Amino acid sequence: MRWIDSTLGTAARGLSQQELRMLAGELAELGASVYEVAYSDLETVLQAGVAPAQLRVLAPAEPAAILAIGGAGVKAVRLEDHNRSAQQLAGVWQGAAQNEIQLTATWEWHGEMGDGKTTAGADGQSRLFIDRQGRADPLDWADWLPERTKGGVFEFWGGNQCGLGTANALAAMRSGADGILAAVAGVDGGAPWEEVFVAWNLLEKKGGVLPPELVPRCRRILGLLGRPVPLNKPLLGSNIFAHESGIHVDGVLKNPVLYEPFPPELVGQRRSLILGTHSGRAAVAQQLSHLGLPWDRGCLEVLVQAVQQLARRQGAGLAAGQLVRLYRQEEWICESTG
Amino acid sequence: MRVNWVDTTLRDGAQMPGLVFSLLERRKILDGLMRAGIRSFEIGVPAMGEQERGELRDLLQVGSAGDLIAWNRAVAADVEMALACGFRHIHVSLPVSDLQLRDKLQRDRRWVLHRIDACVRQICAAGATAYVGAEDAARGEDEFFLTYARTAATAGAKRIRFADTVGTLLPEEVARRMAYLQPRCPIPIEFHGHNDFGLAVANAAAAVRNGIVWISGSLLGIGERAGNTDLRPFYAVQQSVWGVREAAALAEAEGVVATAVGRIAGDDAV
Numbered sequence: 001m002r003w004i005d006s007t008l009g010t011a012a013r014g015l016s017q018q019e020l021r022m023l024a025g026e027l028a029e030l031g032a033s034v035y036e037v038a039y040s041d042l043e044t045v046l047q048a049g050v051a052p053a054q055l056r057v058l059a060p061a062e063p064a065a066i067l068a069i070g071g072a073g074v075k076a077v078r079l080e081d082h083n084r085s086a087q088q089l090a091g092v093w094q095g096a097a098q099n100e101i102q103l104t105a106t107w108e109w110h111g112e113m114g115d116g117k118t119t120a121g122a123d124g125q126s127r128l129f130i131d132r133q134g135r136a137d138p139l140d141w142a143d144w145l146p147e148r149t150k151g152g153v154f155e156f157w158g159g160n161q162c163g164l165g166t167a168n169a170l171a172a173m174r175s176g177a178d179g180i181l182a183a184v185a186g187v188d189g190g191a192p193w194e195e196v197f198v199a200w201n202l203l204e205k206k207g208g209v210l211p212p213e214l215v216p217r218c219r220r221i222l223g224l225l226g227r228p229v230p231l232n233k234p235l236l237g238s239n240i241f242a243h244e245s246g247i248h249v250d251g252v253l254k255n256p257v258l259y260e261p262f263p264p265e266l267v268g269q270r271r272s273l274i275l276g277t278h279s280g281r282a283a284v285a286q287q288l289s290h291l292g293l294p295w296d297r298g299c300l301e302v303l304v305q306a307v308q309q310l311a312r313r314q315g316a317g318l319a320a321g322q323l324v325r326l327y328r329q330e331e332w333i334c335e336s337t338g
Numbered sequence: 339m340r341v342n343w344v345d346t347t348l349r350d351g352a353q354m355p356g357l358v359f360s361l362l363e364r365r366k367i368l369d370g371l372m373r374a375g376i377r378s379f380e381i382g383v384p385a386m387g388e389q390e391r392g393e394l395r396d397l398l399q400v401g402s403a404g405d406l407i408a409w410n411r412a413v414a415a416d417v418e419m420a421l422a423c424g425f426r427h428i429h430v431s432l433p434v435s436d437l438q439l440r441d442k443l444q445r446d447r448r449w450v451l452h453r454i455d456a457c458v459r460q461i462c463a464a465g466a467t468a469y470v471g472a473e474d475a476a477r478g479e480d481e482f483f484l485t486y487a488r489t490a491a492t493a494g495a496k497r498i499r500f501a502d503t504v505g506t507l508l509p510e511e512v513a514r515r516m517a518y519l520q521p522r523c524p525i526p527i528e529f530h531g532h533n534d535f536g537l538a539v540a541n542a543a544a545a546v547r548n549g550i551v552w553i554s555g556s557l558l559g560i561g562e563r564a565g566n567t568d569l570r571p572f573y574a575v576q577q578s579v580w581g582v583r584e585a586a587a588l589a590e591a592e593g594v595v596a597t598a599v600g601r602i603a604g605d606d607a608v
Contacts, residue, residue: 135575137540137543137547137575138509138510138540138544139509139510139513139544139547142510161571161574162539162571162574162575163536163538163539163540163568163571163572163575164539164540164543164571164575165536166535166536166537166540167508167509167536167537167539167540167541168540170508171509171510191536192536195535195536195537198535199508199535199536199537202535203506203508203535204508231354231356231599231602232354232533232559232560232561232563232564232565233564234533234534234535234536234564235534235535235536235564237564239354239355239356239563239564240534240563240564241563242355242356242563243355243562243563244353244354244355244356245353245562247411248353248562250442251438251441251442254441254442255441255442257437257441258437258438258441258442258474259503259504259562259563260504260563261504261505261506261534261535272355274355274356276355276356276357276358277358277386277390278352278353278386305387308386308387308389309389311358312358312360312389314358314601315358315360315598315601316356316357316358316601316602317355317356317357317358317602
């Protein structure tokens with residue numbers, strides 16, 4: 001899956017040169033093939049040491065701008081003017097070709113699937129299809145894109161406001177997209193790159209190799225950007241492989257596949273068992289054994305109640321060390337029955 | 339086409355690791371959802387203990403404007419506890435994938451059919467409405483799902499939940515399977531997705547496009563791991579793509595959920 005990154009472009013104005021270099025390094029390790037940045041940010045990014053060959057610049061369809069970008073050593077440009085016909089872009093296209101610059105036009109979806117003004121491939125241009133509002137449906141894209149892109153090279157960017165971005169990007173890939181424009185965690189408002197990438201390789205079974213440090217790298221990137229990671233953010237959140245409810249903990253201890261879609265180590269995540277109001281005997285017993293604390297059935301029953309009551313009192317699950325403190329409080333029971 | 343939302347913020351949502359709702363928060367969330375026009379709510383698990391049952395009895399007093407559902411394992415004693423609390427809408431769940439039957443319960447399909455038949459009859463005999471859950475249906479066989487549904491329907495169940503328990507379905511697969519299952523199923527199917535790959539809303543939308551009129555999810559998408567289908571974007575899709583008008587003032591209830599999530603240890607927050 002070819003990934004045109006928009007994380008660097010989204011962050012370009014807010015980071016120092018060193019931070020931009022670190023960001024580019026992390027993105028390269030994750031597999032970004034090229035970074036798309038705005039024309040106005042080109043100088044900043046080049047000064048940070050990002051190689052021109054790694055960049056694609058989003059620029060107006062003006063011959064002078066295209067030439068200036070080419071003069072900086074950049075060989076790829078996407079035109080920010082939307083939905084221009086081949087005739088309207090003929091002059092720009094010719095100028096870019098003379099300077100060996102690869103041009104990508106932009107086509108934005110505004111409404112019904114049938115109202116497209118242009119067809120990728122008809123004029124030999126590469127196109128990026130944009131669904132800015134993220135309102136189109138993946139089943140529609142799957143029907144519509146193959147008809148519109150026969151023989152043409154195209155990419156896709158889908159907004160994620162309605163939670164459809166990942167599914168739409170996958171639909172585009174299945175329809176033959178050459179690549180997707182996306183940012184880590186969807187910080188550009190689009191489909192989160194990591195969701196598309198992991199789903200493409202695991203659910204669509206494309207067999208790509210997942211970077212073992214995928215999640216830590218993404219989290220470092222979000223740290224650089226100053227973005228918090230929601231606990232339940234797919235793949236990246238710290239709750240993604242955490243289990244609390246009695247049924248789930250019991251199941252995961254028997255066979256993790258029962259309640260996990262894939263092994264956490266595959267993406268650099270870790271499994272954790274949380275103690276709280278939904279905890280049962282299996283979770284508390286596992287934690288006691290992990291801590292090397294002796295217990296029996298009577299001790300366990302008392303501690304499960306104590307765990308649930310403490311969680312209710314403090315309005316949240318137990319923090320590290322709280323089970324040990326509870327155990328010591330109830331130690332006379334554990335000793336007498338142990 | 340009307341799409342009905344079965345809200346599970348107070349049950350599956352509340353199973354988000356580390357999350358604890360106080361009784362006051364549960365009341366506020368339920369009240370907010372009711373004012374927003376939601377009519378079906380899964381509000382808890384009576385088998386969790388006496389304190390939980392006390393809170394559930396309290397919530398049952400709040401909920402005159404909708405169906406308040408107790409979630410249960412398909413265990414006679416658990417169902418009895420739900421009935422004793424005063425629930426008139428009772429959900430019983432069993433896994434239907436061979437993986438879960440073998441590795442979690444060490445049981446077979448025949449046992450599942452016998453158990454669901456007995457539990458649904460127990461609920462109906464008490465005059466309550468029975469709903470059944472087909473846990474891990476996504477990784478199970480469609481024909482067994484239908485056999486399970488027919489058994490439950492014959493015993494008196496009014497709706498069956500198709501659960502994508504670990505969130506591994508793609509929208510195209512949801513579309514294909516719902517288009518196959520719903521016309522063959524004697525009772526309405528409720529689609530219950532998880533968001534492990536960020537596909538829960540798209541999967542719910544695909545289910546609706548293929549004949550499903552009951553969707554299950556939670557406020558802010560809270561739940562186990564990456565959570566459930568998030569109500570707000572789901573309704574945004576309903577309004578913008580299919581023209582359904584279910585404008586809902588949910589901010590107040592979402593605020594209560596966000597506050598509770600914010601208490602979970604660590605600096606992350608929804």
